[in-house]
Amino acid sequence: AQSVTQLGSHVSVSEGALVLLRCNYSSSVPPYLFWYVQYPNQGLQLLLKYTSAATLVKGINGFEAEFKKSETSFHLTKPSAHMSDAAEYFCAVGAGGTSYGKLTFGQGTILTVHP
Amino acid sequence: DVKVTQSSRYLVKRTGEKVFLECVQDMDHENMFWYRQDPGLGLRLIYFSYDVKMKEKGDIPEGYSVSREKKERFSLILESASTNQTSMYLCASSVGTGADNQPQHFGDGTRLSIL
Numbered sequence: 675a676q677s678v679t680q681l682g683s684h685v686s687v688s689e690g691a692l693v694l695l696r697c698n699y700s701s702s703v704p705p706y707l708f709w710y711v712q713y714p715n716q717g718l719q720l721l722l723k724y725t726s727a728a729t730l731v732k733g734i735n736g737f738e739a740e741f742k743k744s745e746t747s748f749h750l751t752k753p754s755a756h757m758s759d760a761a762e763y764f765c766a767v768g769a770g771g772t773s774y775g776k777l778t779f780g781q782g783t784i785l786t787v788h789p
Numbered sequence: 790d791v792k793v794t795q796s797s798r799y800l801v802k803r804t805g806e807k808v809f810l811e812c813v814q815d816m817d818h819e820n821m822f823w824y825r826q827d828p829g830l831g832l833r834l835i836y837f838s839y840d841v842k843m844k845e846k847g848d849i850p851e852g853y854s855v856s857r858e859k860k861e862r863f864s865l866i867l868e869s870a871s872t873n874q875t876s877m878y879l880c881a882s883s884v885g886t887g888a889d890n891q892p893q894h895f896g897d898g899t900r901l902s903i904l
Contacts, residue, residue, distance in 0.1 A: 683829065706890035717793070717879055717895035718832075725889055764831065768890030774839040775820040775883040775890055776847075781831040 676701045676767045680780035688788050693737075693752040695783050697765030700746065706768040707748045708777065709739055713761045721763075724748060735759070760787045791816045795880050795896040803904055808867040810899050812880030819885030821863035822847075822893065823855060826877040838863055839885055870903045877901075 681696035699705055706725050710718040722733025729741045739750045748765060762784045766777040796811035814821065820839050824832040824847075834847030836855040844855050852874060856864045863882075867874055877900050881893040 708890075708892060710895075715798075715898075715900075717897045718881075718893075719895070720892045723892055770889050773890070774837065774845070775885055775893065776822075776834065776837060777890065777893060779824075779832040781829060 676705065676769055676778045678765050678767050678778055678780035680763075680765055680783050682783055683781065684784045684786065686786040686788065687755045689757055690754050693750070693755045693759065693785065695750040695763050695765075695785065697739075697748045697750065697780060698746055699748060699765070699767045701767055701769065703769050703771065706770055707739075707741060708766040708768070709733065709737070709748075709750050710764045710766065710779075711735075711761045712764065712782075718764060721750070755785075755787045757787050757789065760785055791818070791882070791894040793880055793882055793894050793896040795878075795899050797899050798897065799900050799902075801902045801904060802867075802870050804869075804871055806867075806870045808870050808901070808903075810865040810867075810878055810880075810901070812863045812865070812896060813861050814863075814882040814894070815861065816882065816884075816894070817860065818882035818894075819860075820883045820893075821857065822881040822883075823853075823863065823865045824879045824881065825849070826879055826898070832879065835865065872903050875901060875903045 677700040709721040765780040822837040838857040880896045
């Protein structure tokens with residue numbers, strides 16, 4: 675079984691500051707990990723994915739995430755926040771194999787960016 | 790680009806009504822999913838389907854059913870709507886081949902209010 679914990683339901687940063695959104699996972703098999711972003715009144719959009727090829731994954735809009743097996747973490751970072759980054763972010767884990775593509779999502783982190 | 794289309798963005802129904810939410814994807818994906826999204830709870834899986842006429846319960850199937858008669862279409866049915874089913878409903882699809890998890894692609898959601 676898989677589970678995801680996102681630490682902090684709300685994160686607030688200033689424009690230009692580092693963005694760090696935390697995600698810890700639990701999985702009994704090598705995981706597939708994803709970060710999604712949701713803008714108001716929209717569906718979820720894929721930011722990046724980890725599928726064991728490289729531990730540092732680069733995504734869209736300047737975001738990246740690092741897979742750390744020893745810490746069971748997959749934190750999302752961006753060096754310099756922009757006002758347009760304000761949204762809700764979801765971390766998700768999949769089990770691969772015969773799971774039919776099922777993903778388990780975290781509770782989400784709302785990112786606020788102050789001018 | 791993958792397109793997942795949900796038939797309604799906003800829907801208002803009355804308690805006891807039978808409600809149909811429709812979802813269509815245009816990329817020949819094997820897997821389709823229905824989630825509900827509530828503040829602070831993230832996305833919870835209601836039902837998913839990995840092939841035509843095949844379905845499996847997710848984490849919160851009570852009060853819902855689904856139908857997948859054609860590969861591109863996945864319908865969520867509220868048999869007798871209740872006020873606690875007021876929520877945002879998200880449909881997603883993903884490629885089902887291979888052993889690895891592929892990203893899920895989401896529709897824009899249906900905000901359903903049950904009065």
